[in-house]
Amino acid sequence: MTVLQLAPAPRDDHPHDGDKTGPEPIVALHQRVADFDLSQRDQERGEEAAFQAVLHADAVLTGSFPDTLDTVVQAMSWTGHPPVPGAQLMASAVTYLGSADGQRGWWLHYTRREEGFGEGGDLVHVLTLIAPCSCGTYINVELADEDHLIVLLDELDTEPGAPVDCDYQLRIRASSYADPAHASIETPF
Numbered sequence: 001m002t003v004l005q006l007a008p009a010p011r012d013d014h015p016h017d018g019d020k021t022g023p024e025p026i027v028a029l030h031q032r033v034a035d036f037d038l039s040q041r042d043q044e045r046g047e048e049a050a051f052q053a054v055l056h057a058d059a060v061l062t063g064s065f066p067d068t069l070d071t072v073v074q075a076m077s078w079t080g081h082p083p084v085p086g087a088q089l090m091a092s093a094v095t096y097l098g099s100a101d102g103q104r105g106w107w108l109h110y111t112r113r114e115e116g117f118g119e120g121g122d123l124v125h126v127l128t129l130i131a132p133c134s135c136g137t138y139i140n141v142e143l144a145d146e147d148h149l150i151v152l153l154d155e156l157d158t159e160p161g162a163p164v165d166c167d168y169q170l171r172i173r174a175s176s177y178a179d180p181a182h183a184s185i186e187t188p189f
């Protein structure tokens, strides 16, 4: 405990000697730091970010897709994924929408992306519809809004959950950053 001295006090080069039983702050600090496992803290932060992504994904459906996605996607169906710093990927969440053949299905993916730079930069919500393509790959379509989704599904003449035609407009509409090559044959999640 430090006491503010208003009157001149006798000079003491070791002010804490004698009035404290614990170690000096610098010693205590080193002891604290030795207890921390940074990789474990990173992992905890990643899990927290994944959880936040799930909450954000659900909120985006409620706020921006109230009459479509929000009515069919259960809040509990999302799976959160921690950020991938090396790949510049922020935390994300994904939910399975179903499949016509039980093998290659449709997915909904949520993440955030930085737009703009510096102090004017902003984190925007990015919702992407992932559909199997008849050529064996997956198509990513970033959903602009609910109207976009309605038009897009309206134009499909394939069965719900079925792969879309490779030359279908869906592909032309795919302006997504995620899979511009339209070449991934891996199951997305």
Ligand SMILES: [Zn+2]
Residues within 6 Å of the ligand: 133, 134, 135, 136, 137, 165, 166, 167, 182
């Ligand atoms: Zn294709």
